[in-house]
Every structure is written in structure tokens, then in C-alpha cells.
Amino acid sequence: MAHNKFQTTNTRALIWFGVMGVVCVCLVVTLFTMQIIDYEKYQSQVIDNIQQESEIPAERGMIYDRNMIPLATNSTTYRVFISPSDIQNADRNDEKGIKYADLISRTLSEILEMDYSEIYSKTQKINRKDETIKRNVDTDTADRIRQFISENRLTTCVYLEATTMRYYPYSSLAASVIGITGTDGGLIGIELQYNEHLTGTPGRYITTKNAQSQSMPSEYDLYIDAKDGLSVVTTIDATIQSMLEEQLERTYYDSLAKNKTAGIVMNPTTGEVYAMGTYPSFDLNDPYTLDADSQALLDASGLAKDSSEYNELYWELLYGLWNNKTVSYLYEPGSTMKIMTTAAALEEDVVTFSSVFTCNGSLRVSGTTIRCHQSRGHGTNPFSLMLQKSCNPTIMTIAARLGASKFYSYFEAFGYTSKTGVDLPGEANGLYVALSGFNSVELACYSFGQTFKTTLLQQVTAVSTVANGGKLVKPRLVNALIDGDGNTVISYETEYKKQIVSEDVCRSIMSVLEDGVSTGNGVKNAYVAGYKIAAKTGTSEKRDSQDKRARVGSCVAVAPADDPQVVAIIIVDEPQTSNRYGSTVSAPYVAALLGQVLPYLGIEREYSEAEMSRIAVKVGNYRGYSTERAITAIEKLGLQYEIVGDGKTVTKQIPAAGDSITNIDGRIILYTGGIEEDKPVTVPNLVGMNVTTAIKLLQSKKLNVLIEGAQNYSQGTGATVISQSVQKDTRVQEWDVITIECRYLDDSDETVVG
Secondary structure, three states, rough: OOOHHHHHHHHHHHHHHHHHHHHHHHHHHHHHHHHHOOOHHHHHHHHHEEEEEEEEEEOOOOOEEEOEEEEEEEEEEEEEEEOHHHHHHHHHHOOOOOOOHHHHHHHHHHHHHHHHHHHHHOOOOOOOOOOEEEEEHHHHHHHHHHHHHHHOOOOOOOEEEEEEEOOOOOOOOOOOHHHEEEEEEOOOOOHHHOOHHHHOOOOEEEEEOOOOOOOOOOOEEEEOOEOOOOEEEOOOOOHHOOOOOOOOHHHHHOOOOOHHHHEEEEEOOOOOEEEEEEEEOOOOOOOOOEEEEHHHHHOOOOOOOOOOHHHHHHHHOOOOOOOHHHHHHHEEEEHHHHHHHHHHHHHOOOOOOOOOEEEEEEEEEOEEEOOOOOOOOOEEEHHHHHOOOOOOHHHHHHHHHHHHHHHHHHHHHHOOOOOOOOOOOOOOOOOOOOOHHHOOHHHHHHHHHOEEEEEHHHHHHHHHHHHHHOEEEEEEEEEEEOOOOEEEEEEEOOOOEOOOOOOHHHHHHHHHHHHHHHHHHHHHHHOOOOOOEEEEEEEEOOOOOOOOOOOEEEEEEEEEOOOOOOEEEEEEEEOOOOOHHHHOOOHHHHHHHHHHHHHHOOOOOOOOOHOOOOOEOOOOOOOEEHHHHHHHHHHHHEEEEEEEEEOOOEEEEOOOOOOOOEEOOOEEEEEEEOOOOOOOEEEEOOOEEEHHHHHHHHOOOOOOEEEEEEOOOOOOOEEEEEEOOOOOOOEEEEOOOEEEEOOOOOOEEOOOOO
């Protein structure tokens, strides 16, 4: 019996020791696995539980104009965020009974002007360590939150993270070119095109915390610097850009353009785009707000606000504002295409400028009558004059001499069948017929720029080819990418694709077009006193529009014609005025633009004797001068004078100091004391009058005149007064200045196919 009890005890002991042995073996194996085999895995899990990682944002690169004027910069803002998990711990461990979730929600709602319940609901997400309350908080507001954190010892509950917000110093300047950013980087324009370079690489800051979320020293702490993005130096000149946008706005309102205006100023030799714009535009610092015209369309839609249809129209209008019309919009270029057709014909020796042509007002091509804009025809003249007069039958005739195959090869060479490759997103490709379907009617229509579509940038690039001596240049918007120290990391140089026509051909075309502008046989409204301007206008039908009267008016000009440094183009999409020709709605504004751009670029005016007699001069301030000194100054300006009174010192003058007058019998009245007798004059109605007649009428009434617009107002049948600075029947003083704006209204350049 005793033996059996002993045997049972031994058995139990063996079982117990066996179980313990197995447990020990399992423990050893587990420890070996955890500490030896899977050491790195479990070490990583421990570190993850005690470490907190913060991202250090990289600063986005700047965008500069060609003169290093900032166009896009960064301003410091703050992200306010909380740690709900730590707020719960603070509530649980506080001995004073403070409800931190309530305190934080109440205070932040007051400082940030937010709803209390919105913030409080975020404090209840107790499994979260990072819950954003608000982004883009300004510095003053951040300072108030920082003080709140300090006073209440909330350094583990409420946080401020410095971030950067994109800021555009010039608001809407070059808006569609520069572009905007969103949460994921660039959305449009250069901001999108160069987003990878601008963005940079964020850094990281890893800290170790104990169970109470307090920082503690650790070998695992890590700081990795952020690498800021590269900055972009564009080819844009902010001054020229503002000049272009001023003219785009003027022509938009003067022509009542239904579908915007757009333009480009480019260096024809290097391909650098000095200015590129669309009007109306948008505010880069407030990109989601519609302009006044777009908002008016939205309001007039009758759609219920916040309805899906309302929102759909809103986004359609907004994207229309963001759209860069110069690279994404297709239009028929009209007669500006005649420059390239002429270049091809001269290069192939099928015509010379002395070749004689006869225009009877139309030409029949394969059963289709194509009428000239001059319905009575241009008669018989040399090709040089026919080009200046924009004779369509002549251009169609030389295209026929080239033949479809040869013409099409030049059409391709000038870049009409491919994108320019400009460094901007959203560039459209042209619409055209393939060579296999290119018949005689298409040949005729293509020769004067209709029935195919191109972009404004393609057109100005093709014209630049003729301006620069025959080389197709690739347009670009960026000169270099630089680092934070201003060192060039990547530079972009001029890129020529091919030589298309000879320099001699190009020089001869520039000379003929310039002669047309200066003599009045060509684009008279593109004339700029003191400069040689080669220009061509175009007016094309919008065949896909429901409005049969819809047109696109345009003008392209090269200056100086004998040493091309600038090509400028402006299009007006669907002008609503009675005169819709490019010669009227576009050319005067291109002339005004070049009149600003060329002096800015340091290209001096060279006036002819005739031009010197018509230039405007600024009146000086002669009050306080002796009469002798005042007379000497006035005579230097080429003006006449009249002295009223018998004093020796000037006490008053008309016109006032700073006024400008055209020195055509311009006169300044100097008062030298005594009785100043008023001599009122009634201003006549000048609008619609021939300019020469208007000048004579003003002079007969003893009034000074300042001429704006067509300075070559006496060419041909003469320019017309389209506006006057002082309304008719207004009473003014003798020799006050009346400004008249002049324009030629007899030019047309539209071709009708039918």
C-alpha cells in the first residue's frame, strides 16, 4: 500500500516536472525567438509605441520673373491640431477637476471663430494623437493660441505646426501662366508644370516619449532636414506683362468681346515669352471667386443656389477663367496666315514681290466661289501691294502655284501639325485635314488662314520664324531653376527645330509689311510713330458658333521690322461692335502695346521729319519764370506762345503744367499779372469726323489738341475721331487741351467662302 502511494507520488512529480520542463522549453524558445531571431521586429514595435514622428514640411520654391521680381512666394501660416488621447489623460489625471476637453473647445472656438461643438467632437476621438482643428491660421492668431497653451500647460494637448501658404504679390498678373496650388501641389500653369521641382522633399523629426507623453532622451531620436524646392526663373517680364494686360482689358471692353481677349509678347529669336495673358482673368490669391462678368452670368442663370446645376455652371465658369486661352484655345487665324504662305511661295520661287496680279473681287476654286474682302476687287497691282492690301485671290493664286503637296510640307514645317512643346500644361493640338484629304478648296482656304484651327502660341511661333530669319524656335516660359542660394541648377536655352525659309525671304517680307504700315497701304492702325512696324491683321469666321456673325479679330506685329526683337499678337474672340475686323478691334491695341514695350526695352524711336511735326510734348510749369525764360523753354518744345499782361513774371498758364499737347500749332498762354479775362469756348462734336478736319476745327476755335491712336492720321482717306476727352457743348477756356482718339475704320480683312 505504501509502495503504491510512493509510486503515485513519483508519477505526479514526474508529470509536474515534465509539464514545467515543457513550459520552460517554450519560454526559452519564445525568448530566443523574440530576442535573437525576431529582435529587430519587436524592437521596432517597441520603438513605434514610444516614439512620435513629425513631418518637417519643405518650403515650396519661388517663381520669379526674368528680372528676379517675385511672382509667387510663401507666407508662414499655422496648422492648429490637438491630441484627443492626451486630452483624455489630462482629464483623467487632473486633481483640480478641470475638464480640459471643454476648456480647449471653448477657448479655441473663440480664438478661431469656429463652432464649439465641431471642436468638442474632435476632442472625443480618444484613439487619435493628431486631429486638425484649422489650417492656414495667421501669426497673430497663432500667438494667442500659443499663450493659451503656455498659461494652461497644454503642451501635450494642443499644438501649432508652422506651414507655408502660397502668396502671389501681384494678384492677377499672369494668372493663367503662373497657376495656383492645391493640397497636393500645383493645379494649373507653371505651378503644375514644374511642381516636382518646386515641391521639394519634406524632412522628419522623431522623438521618444514616456508613458506620460513626456519627451525623454533616446538614441532613437532622429532629425532629417527638409529639402526645399527649387525656384523657377521665368521668361516673363512683369512690366511687359502688365502692359499686355492693360491692352487686353481695353480691347475687351471697347470691342464688347463676348468670349475674352488674349495675347502674347515674345522674343522671336530666343523663343522667350515676355508676356502671355487672357482677359478677364482671376485673382491668384482668391482663385475660387468668379470675376464680375462670370458672376453676373451665374446670377442671371436662374438656377437655385447650391443646386447641382448651379454648381456645375459655377465650375464651368471658373475653369473658363483658369484656362490659358493662348495655348488651349483653337481658332482660325485668318489673314495673319498670309505671312507664312508668302514665305513658302517666295522660297520656292513661284512668285516675286514684283509679280503682277489682278483681283476682280472673287476667285472660283473647284466650283466654290471664294470672295475677297474687297468686293469690288483690288485691280491689277504688284504682289507687294496685294500682300499689303491683304488680297485673297492673289494669295490663293500663289498657293495654287505651290501645289497642295508643297504647301502642306510648309504647313507642317511652320508647326501647324504639332504642338509647340511649350513648358506649360494643357497645350492643344491644331485641327487640320491630313494630306491625303487635302484638296484644292482646302489649299485655297488654308492659304489665307481659314478652315483649319491653331493656337495663338502656334501662330505667334510661326510668325516668329519669318521674323527671326527662317528658323522655327521652340517657345518657352522658363529660363532656369535655382536653389535657395541663387545657384543655377538647371538652365534652359534657345532651341531651334529647323530652318524653314531663307533670311533673304524673311527680310523682304518684313520690309514689305513695314512699308504697308508706314505708307498707309497696309495695317494703318498698327502704326507707331518713331518705329518700323511690320504687321498683319486677320478676321476669321467661327464656323462652329450658332451665331453666324461670330468672328475672331486679330493682329500680329513684329518690331523693329529691320531688326526684330519683339513679336506681339492680340486676338478678340467674338467682338460685338459693328466693326469686327482685326484691323479695328485688335491692331490699335497692338500698336499701343508696342508703343510702351519698345521704349521699355531700350529701343529708341527714330522720328522722321513728318513725325517730328506731330509728336506730343509735355507742357512745363512756367509759373514764377521770367517771361524771357518761359519763352525760351516753350520755343524748345516747338510750340507757340502768347503773353497776356505787362508783367515780367508768369503768374498763370494755359494749358496747365504736365498737360501733353500735339505740337501742331500748339500754343501756351502766359499770364503776367493784371486782369485775367475769361475767354470761354464751346467744344464741338468731333466724333465721326475726319481727324485732319477735326484738328483744323479745334485750332479755329483756339483749342489745343492731343492726338491718341492713329498718329499717321492723314494716310489714305484719313483716320476718324472715335472719342473726345471733353464732351460736345462743354464750355472750356481758350487753348485748353482736347484729346481726340483716332482710328482707321476703312480697313477690312475678312474672307467669305460661299
